Amino acid sequence: MSGEFKLRGRVAARLGDNIDTDVIYPGRFLNITDREKTAEHLFELAYPEIRSRIRAGDFLVAGKNFGCGSSREQATAAIKYAGVGAVIAASFARIFFRNSINLGLPAVVSPEAAAALQEGDEVELDLTGGLITRLATGEKFAAAPLDPRAAELLAAGGLIPFLKRKYSS
């Protein structure tokens, strides 16, 4: 990937540790296989108020092990199609992290930012540089820089557009 990969957004919600994929996207809606429609059920059982707070490009901030549990890709799709521009967490469960990159949703690891950022904060994310800035104060937090493979997939918009170039000619 060449050049910078920066995003700006507002923290729409702050969540705790071990937010599982049943909480993100309840099992009862798994037979919805249109990605856009999954957004209607984001956090529906546990935190239904969050969905209405999200504006396009907003960020979610969470504690450790975000997205643990089921491999359901709808959990990632629901966050992405609800308009979230990136998720910042102290750590991610591995399948959720891979799903995010594959669907083109930046998942950023930063224990420092996850502890400090508050709802409503305006934030700049430098994905390639591994830096998160709270714009109001200029405070900076280190983030794990994207590895080249993840950066390539995110830049392409996810795994489908990435492979499409290769296979659908």
Added chain:
Amino acid sequence: MGMTLAEKILARASGRETVRPDEIVVAAVDLAMSHENADLVRKSFLEIGAPRVWDPERIVIILDHRVPAESERTAATHKAIREFVHAQGIRHFYDVGRGGICHQVLAENGHVLPGMVVVGTDSHTTTHGAFGAFATGIGATEMAGVWTEGRLWFKVPSTLRILVRGEFAPWVSAKDLILHIIGRLGADGADYRAVEFDGPAIRSMTVASRMVLANLSMEMGAKVAFTPVDDTLLEYLESRAGRTIPDSPDFSPDADAGYEKVLEIDVAREVPEPQVACPHSVDNVQPLSAVRGKPVHQAVVGSCTNGRLEDLAVTAEIVRGQRVHPRTRLLVIPASQQILLEAIRLGYIQTLIEAGAMINPPGCGPCVGVHQGILAAGETCISSTNRNFIGRMGSKDSFVYLASPAVVAASAIAGEIAHPEDILREEVA
């Protein structure tokens, strides 16, 4: 320095002599499994635009989460999957009535062998580490990439080795051991890591019990989890695959492999009684004595964790000649058609029905919270399944306790969380 089993398998599958933790490798996939979410995979695959799947013989699809279809929407996804497998020539398709829970079906039909790289669009794909396979869960779009290219990138995991010795106390099972370990290490205690279980207490376990360890290792974040490839396993595999599987050094870690951490557990001392995972996380583990007496409205024996023949056997043993408590219902879900048939032959099903249990058809049942045993607000369930997250089995205001089939069966009779000894003692008295 030698290699762990995860390192050995990834080295072989990526055409390398050796690999080390944190290296990125691209590994050839030996088996790709999906269930109902094959419909999501199918959609992503069609978007990518490759005309054919890479190898229809290496793809297995099993309907299990919503069988038989509980709604028109599910019926449509089942139909789309049937049409796709037919069009692509995917022979290993287990439709309604011909399989059961995906992990059990893979195991009992000899699809998984030691040394394989197995990916599944189900987080509990770690189960197949009980067969010496590097087996892990992935998402649907990633699986569409596998269907297209037959390979996948992995970060080589570091390995946590767990050595278990000692005799299991009466009514303490593999489920109690792994709940204890998850409680100790936490829900992210093995995140991104491989786990190797070994030691005399593991080697004396049945294959079904080893599957419980590998299955639930997912609940502490493990990428893969292995139990040893030994004579017990090879005999099991030979009976399923219908041919001899010669042992190989490729199926075991090297004696001088490098581990991130080695944990030693004396099961007799450290797990002296059954364990229970309390709401709403699998690492919220208490000894049974701390939660005994908690009233339960529903008791469930089933799932890819604990719905096998030995689980039905212990359930039948405990409820034999007794009645499920009037304020409680007991649901039993055999993990597969084969297990159901065997349980009928052995008389377990009759015993269970005479005690007042309901037998659900083989499949995931209420574990994933979509049908066949949903909980109302305020209800409490004790379950042999694998997750107790908020709303997992129904209302967000319901409560799920996870335990062994023996504890679930005893609790169904008592109407409250109980030790099997409570029930069997009463019977004698």
